[in-house]
Amino acid sequence: MTQSDVSAVEILLVEDNEDDAALTARAFRKAKMRNRLSVVPDGVEALAYLKKEGRYSDAARPDIILLDLNLPRLSGRQVLERIKADPDLKDIPVIILTTSKAEEDVALAYKSHTNCFISKPVVMEEFEKVIKDIADFWFVIVRLPPKDK
Numbered sequence: 001m002t003q004s005d006v007s008a009v010e011i012l013l014v015e016d017n018e019d020d021a022a023l024t025a026r027a028f029r030k031a032k033m034r035n036r037l038s039v040v041p042d043g044v045e046a047l048a049y050l051k052k053e054g055r056y057s058d059a060a061r062p063d064i065i066l067l068d069l070n071l072p073r074l075s076g077r078q079v080l081e082r083i084k085a086d087p088d089l090k091d092i093p094v095i096i097l098t099t100s101k102a103e104e105d106v107a108l109a110y111k112s113h114t115n116c117f118i119s120k121p122v123v124m125e126e127f128e129k130v131i132k133d134i135a136d137f138w139f140v141i142v143r144l145p146p147k148d149k
Contacts, residue, residue: 008034012062027131043074084113
């Protein structure tokens with residue numbers, strides 16, 4: 001099965017840097033993957049989105065979450081811990097997508113049950129390749145949990 005055989009995938013990007021969010025959206029478009037990318041700027045908004053609170057009452061359950069670590073209001077580490085502690089959310093794959101390359105951040109992320117830790121490349125072409133690889137791996141190769149939760 002190829003990406004064209006399935007409906008658009010729901011991606012939640014938790015990213016406070018508007019330029020990085022735009023870059024990620026552009027990279028997913030270039031990957032030619034049918035997707036609906038929702039962006040929230042901080043950890044508090046991410047949890048509201050995932051719990052369908054307030055203005056997010058009609059939010060679609062994401063197939064995958066791309067989570068930055070360094071966020072305002074509630075850090076990516078705290079968001080990850082809360083997602084993985086919530087029985088209704090813990091099966092959503094979470095990919096840490098961050099500028100950090102610190103071993104401590106990698107270790108803490110995996111201890112908190114992240115599915116993947118990726119340090120953002122700074123070169124545009126490399127970043128686009130990473131996003132294409134994420135799309136190919138998580139939406140073509142991997143079988144994700146059913147959406148009927």
